[in-house]
């Protein structure tokens with residue numbers, strides 16, 4: 001059995017959905033589980049809908065935009081046969097209206113999940129119907145019948161044992177009817193049948209969870225890039241494709257911020273030794289990258305850039321040395337305000353870290369710490385992480401720039417430059 005994952009960009013319009021059909025139709029020789037994200041920027045639109053709702057502003061326009069975008073794609077895909085699919089979309093969107101009508105005072109994270117998850121419902125219904133329309137028999141499966149989570153809305157944790165049971169039972173039932181199963185990424189359900197989400201970009205993780213539970217032979221993530229590159233072409237000119245990499249390197253790259261693979265994806269695959277292919281949905285015959293347990297691979301230096309960073313420096317007002325107590329104080333505040341230290345370093349009297357520029361959070365940090373500490377902020381910085389660095393690459397990055405922080409381990413260098 002194979003597991004495929006198609007992200008938002010791969011299903012953003014009618015043309016892309018046709019392309020997805022082309023890809024899938026080449027792989028019907030074995031059972032196939034297809035995990036799909038919401039179409040294009042749908043999740044952002046739903047997030048906007050939730051925010052607007054909580055600001056008590058009218059949401060009709062946003063909802064109508066979502067209806068139109070999906071409706072237009074359906075009309076283009078199905079032509080004269082569009083009516084039942086359009087009805088299905090309307091019925092699905094009614095659930096959003098219900099959620100918006102719910103009594104005030106419902107938890108925001110809870111509401112977010114009930115509403116934003118509809119994006120994946122819409123995309124999978126359209127894709128499953130389109131595959132059928134093209135004669136490709138498939139079963140649409142509700143991911144909430146597969147993935148059981150706790151009720152930590154917006155960042156739900158997987159209950160692995162139940163998920164494994166549910167997934168095997170439901171998928172084998174579906175595979176009796178068709179060789180292809182279509183289901184939603186990013187979402188799960190609680191024991192009380194409420195919808196949860198697994199965190200933004202969580203569909204890769206869904207694919208990994210299902211593959212792990214089902215003992216699949218491989219997972220393929222179809223992307224708009226040729227595979228895992230050694231750098232983001234947005235920031236570097238001479239990027240190269242990494243044809244093979246280890247789970248460990250993939251995890252490290254994801255941890256440092258490579259956007260190609262969701263950080264949680266690798267572990268479940270590594271645990272059951274399932275290879276992960278990252279391939280291009282544009283050039284679908286090229287092999288892309290394979291991530292596996294091999295560790296004899298050629299090492300390629302990789303660069304990960306986080307732009308728009310703020311370097312925060314924290315110094316105890318009493319000029320004492322920075323000790324464990326200070327770290328505890330500072331990290332407790334960071335955790336409470338959900339601020340991430342992307343790279344941190346300390347000296348005797350100072351603790352510095354680089355973080356994403358979020359003015360609200362920075363203000364809150366200052367409020368909470370300024371009684372005991374002096375804080376300074378340097379904006380407009382950039383954090384460059386280099387895996388398998390050498391002096392040459394380091395000097396290329398720092399050339400003509402101000403080096404604000406330099407943190408190295410034997411395999412990675414993290415440089416904050418401005």
Ligand code: ASP
Pocket residue numbers: 007008037038043044119185186199200201202203204
């Ligand atoms: N649709 C969700 C998001 O945009 C999940 C995903 O795409 O993986 O975050």
Ligand code: MG
Pocket residue numbers: 007008009037201
């Ligand atoms: Mg996405």
